[in-house]
Amino acid sequence: MSKERTDIHKVTETAPYRDMTLGNQVYGGGGAREFLTGEWRTETPVMDWEKCTHCLLCAPMCPDSCIPVENGKRLDFDYDHCKGCGICVNMCAFHAISMKEGL
Secondary structure, three states: OOHHHOOOOHHOOOOOOOHHHHHOOOOOOOOOOOOOHHOOOOOOEEOOOOOOOOHHHOHHHHHOOOOOOOOOEEEEOOOOOOOOOOHHHHHOOOOEEEEEEEE
């Protein structure tokens, strides 16, 4: 099989069947930055900034690194990559994160 045929960037919803990998195997990272996986979400984490103390306990627990931190402060979620797992909600001792359906 040629490298060109297994290029994950060519496997999209509009790709012809001839460009698909054998058995639909994935040869690249599905969680990579170039893949906007946020559309997989059914629930979305939402911040209550008045409750957030920037303790940063949530950031390292996000399996998709969707909680950016800059200069010791957490920023808003990276919704392009967040899959809505809710781990951040469980980690927040200050109840500053809640899950909302859709969004």
